[in-house]
Amino acid sequence: MNRISLILVSIIILLFSSCDKLEDPQFYLENEYKIGVYGDPPSLSVTGQTGKNVLIEDFTAHKCGNCPQAAIIAEDIVANGGGKVFALAIHAGSLALTDENYPTDWTTEEGDVFYTQTESFNNPIGRINRFGGLNNIYPYTLWEEITDSELQLETPLELEIETNFEVENNDLNIHVYGKYFDAISGSHNLIVLISESHLFDRQLDYSQPETYVEDYEFNHVLRCSLTGALGLEVVSNPEVNSDFQSDFTFNWNNEWDIDNCEILAIVCDENGYVINCLGNYIEE
Numbered sequence: 001m002n003r004i005s006l007i008l009v010s011i012i013i014l015l016f017s018s019c020d021k022l023e024d025p026q027f028y029l030e031n032e033y034k035i036g037v038y039g040d041p042p043s044l045s046v047t048g049q050t051g052k053n054v055l056i057e058d059f060t061a062h063k064c065g066n067c068p069q070a071a072i073i074a075e076d077i078v079a080n081g082g083g084k085v086f087a088l089a090i091h092a093g094s095l096a097l098t099d100e101n102y103p104t105d106w107t108t109e110e111g112d113v114f115y116t117q118t119e120s121f122n123n124p125i126g127r128i129n130r131f132g133g134l135n136n137i138y139p140y141t142l143w144e145e146i147t148d149s150e151l152q153l154e155t156p157l158e159l160e161i162e163t164n165f166e167v168e169n170n171d172l173n174i175h176v177y178g179k180y181f182d183a184i185s186g187s188h189n190l191i192v193l194i195s196e197s198h199l200f201d202r203q204l205d206y207s208q209p210e211t212y213v214e215d216y217e218f219n220h221v222l223r224c225s226l227t228g229a230l231g232l233e234v235v236s237n238p239e240v241n242s243d244f245q246s247d248f249t250f251n252w253n254n255e256w257d258i259d260n261c262e263i264l265a266i267v268c269d270e271n272g273y274v275i276n277c278l279g280n281y282i283e284e
Helices: 003-021 025-030 067-079 109-118 140-151
Strands: 054-060 085-091 125-128 157-166 171-180 187-196 199-204 212-218 221-225 232-236 243-251 261-268 274-281
Touching: 054 067, 054 109, 054 140, 054 274, 067 085, 067 140, 067 199, 085 109, 085 187, 085 261, 085 274, 109 221, 125 140, 157 261, 157 274, 171 187, 171 232, 171 261, 187 243, 232 243
Parallel strands: 054 085, 085 221
Antiparallel strands: 054 125, 157 171, 171 243, 187 221, 187 232, 187 261, 199 212, 261 274
């Protein structure tokens, strides 16, 4: 084999091996931390173990008349969760499509991926820490029970998030740190999402006399990801005191109210199960 052929083979091997470690590389390139502009990122840490947090993924839609009841359940669980429960409203499915009566498109590419993972065509449905697998879904009547069970579990991973908004460039710098207090096998991916609350628009609601609400309040609406739906691999077979820090720069979308937006960091194992998660509202 000549030298050029060897180089080509090496490039192909490198590309394929990179894809194994970087599930959605284009997202990282788009949101890579601008070290040349903002200097070295801050060094984050965690003080100790605080226990497991819970992610509630609420698959909803504006033409789903039962979805407001699910949203009420999710909000109650978050409110009573002691800061350890985080909700994400994912608009997806046929009932999330737009028409002349429901013109606002709340869907995202990432949300469509998450919805496809459930192998369901219904709303409302939910995943709790993706317990039982990516396609394991629960009706909202069981969300509180499963959440309580997850809160009782231990996790080897603690997370910290720091944000800083650079007004002059309209850039949001996001730093996510994780530290392992116990060894655990397997590779772990980090997913970083942005959600927005206090949005108002039309929603079908079977609990209302007119069956729809003109100024329904949408909360925790998935807006985008910084890592892609599948995330970026941050660690493999971590040992005690293994840690990672991932840093991003996101050029802010001015159609979103930054004061109502939350950063959500999720670390999943190879089966999609949430090792731990953390939400943090943006600090300007």
